[in-house]
Amino acid sequence: MSVRVRFAPSPTGFLHVGGLRTALYNYLFAKHHKGRFVLRIEDTDRTRLVENAVENLIGSLHWAGIDYDEGPGKGGDYGPYIQSERLDIYKEYSEMLHEKGAAYYAFDTAEEIEEMRKREPSEQFTKYDRTSMKNELTLGEEETRKLIESGSSYVLRLKVPGNTIVVFDDLIRGKVEVNTAEIDDQVLMKSDGYPTYHLANVVDDHLMKITQVIRGEEWLPSTPKHILLYEAFGWDKPKFAHLPLLLNPDKTKLSKRQGSVAVEDFAKEGYFNDAFVNFIALLGWNPSSDREIYSIEELIDSFDIEKVNKGGAVFDRAKLEWMNFQYLKQKPSSELVELLFPILESKAMTGFAKDYLENVINLFRERIKFIKELPETAGYMFHSPGDYEKDYLDKHWRENTIEILKPLLEKYRQENDFSHTNLYELTKTYIEGLGMKMKEIIHPIRLMITGKSAGAGMFETMEVLGKQECIKRIEEFIKLKESKMI
RNA sequence: GGCCCCAUAGACUAAUGGUUAGGUCACCAGCCUUUCACGCUGGCAGUAGCGGUUCGAAUCCGCUUGGGGUCACCA
Structure with a gap:
């Protein structure tokens, strides 16, 4: 008999992280066994319906890359898949x-x-x-x-x-x-003519030929009622698998009170869908002992419902962030830049070439957690510094800095090769010729060009900004300094 | 409270009777260095407790403790 499983949420709000995990495990199980994954909407409580909840649910599943074979908007041989229509x-x-x-x-x-x-x-x-x-x-x-x-x-x-x-x-x-x-x-x-969950889920699982009921542990206590119903009907029972709960840091059932639980909130915060799914999949199960990063195909390939843990798992934000960072590091800049465009647009920072933005991303991808941080963290890549960190300036700016700088600026002006390797060599030759160390000049340069004490490699940054922009910023700074504006 | 489920470090997990109990996050230290990161190396830290079965137990059994879930004309 071919495998058929279902995810059966009720449309009472947004898709919960725990719901996503349940959906994911059903999906992995179905795909692993070359079976079918059904989405069924359990809307038999008329008092708790929320407008657009079904669309939302489907949207979140779609974001997570969980595609169903049968269900609302898709049809199938066992519909309708919305209980109020049955x-x-x-x-x-x-x-x-x-x-x-x-x-x-x-x-x-x-x-x-x-x-x-x-x-x-x-x-x-x-x-x-x-x-x-x-x-x-x-x-x-x-x-x-x-x-x-x-x-x-x-x-x-x-x-x-x-x-x-x-x-x-x-x-x-x-x-x-x-x-x-x-x-x-x-x-x-019920007296309003609607079935309760218990009746509806048994009837539907039977009629939809569901072979494994994979659901949250909160259903465990009512499963005997469902068994009784199957027996009363004289039907074969599906197999049951009750998933451990996802927990708050205090070990209670994951709830809104202690932070966000809506899948779409995580999407909005800037988590990658594949990183999020990877993380969620490993809450309750791990296919091996020495790996954390798995593609969805690998998860499908190795999924084994019987190896799922019994105990609840705390949803740990810190590890989620780490997971997201692993994906951020390795994603192609051509993909990331598509995320950056709308962000810049919303900040009215437009007019940058795609190539330039990809270079910026590559400069910062190991220094940020989310792409949306770029306008802030890397603001100087999109406009002149504007202001200069006081402490940084005080620490690295000396009386003679300008004198040292002017001949170097002249060298930059005359240089056409603004590659970071060449800038490095050129600067090094000059500064060591004066019997000084690189760090004595790099910090002032960083200050003048970025205004900040933290950032990517200085010459890499200069290469991306380009000769014209770098020289302009140094000149601006010197002018401010000489007129005692800073 | 009744019933049910669960129990490897602060967190996620691996080890399905034989391992110095492995990996990851977090944390700490060192290295790298051009700042911040990244990275690398090392470290801290665990089988809840007590019995039993066995040559041998994280693993099987019992009890205790602890945690959770559930007890609706909600799902």
Whole structure:
């Protein structure tokens, strides 16, 4: 049987980092086994719908490079893939469940249920008490039919069998056992005619021929209910794999309270999609013991669901940044420059040639974390320094600096080869001829040309800026200095 | 609190009965140097605890402790 897995988010906001990891593992699993990856939208809670959430979700998946084979906007043989468009299906199957005696109708109001829970003296576990409440079992068939026909609102509840052990074999955790005494008579169909997650996901996974259900650990406690449903329907069960949670630094479930969790926020911050995916993939699993950088193909190739860790993984920003930096270092400048264009444009720093910008990128790629830092960090590559670091100036500018500089400036003026190697040789020859050291002149030059104490190699910087610009800046500085403006 | 899941350094992980317990991030030191970085070298630091099984346990079993998840007409 060919592998079919699904990612089934509910459209209640943006794609969560944990959701992306779940989607990614499903994707890796599907691709590894040459199977199919299905996207299904679970929008059965009408009260939590968020406008454009589906588009957002798909957009984030797309950014991450996770492509689905079947789903909204793509179609497939098992659609529709949006649960609100499958209501008649759930109705049909819920009635089937009722006919089999595996579920019953109930008429309690929210208040009555709340009261029942309060009545329960134990602070342990308050199950729905099917023997004392207003439902098909206490009212009888006839009364039930009358109530339904008269338009009373009602739900369908799962009739959980008493005191039996439900067992399933989790692909990641192994054998899991739960006594049905611990399982509530879960609502399957809500009074608004929509199914709950429990019914919908079982019906859909069955009809969509899902072979492995790979989802977050938060679903582990409700899996026995799903097992009961498969058994009531008489269907084959898929295999289950419950992924460890992604955690905040304090080890609680990764949440918005402790920083950003929306995938699109990371995209906006400037993380590379491939670096981000690489990082996320390694939260809970690693294909080897001596590597951190993997292409998506390599991840697919080596993915093994049974090797996924059981314990939760803290989402560590520092390592994410490091990962991003690894990608920044090796990406071709032709790709990076495309990211730089819109950034410069937004700062009204336009008019630079592509080649020039690529040179700037190559000068700074090992000194920044994100391309968006360039207008700030490398501002002087786009305009004259404007101001000069006071401490740097005080430290490296001497009484005789100008005298030393003027003949050198003249040499620069007469030099046509502004390659960094030549500038280096030329400068070195001159300065050592005076019995001085390179650093005694390099810092003043850096100051005059960049205004900053930190930057790329000085002669490399001069090469990229070009002869004309360098000479102009030195002249400007000398003029300021001589007129005591600085 | 009941139930379920989990447990290798501060963080991510490798090692599926035999390793001096390996790698990465972070941190620290040194080197490189033209500043800042990068890079290189080295260092700090771990099998939660206690029993058991075994010639041999991070690995298997039990208990304890700790952490997490979940207990809705939400997913």
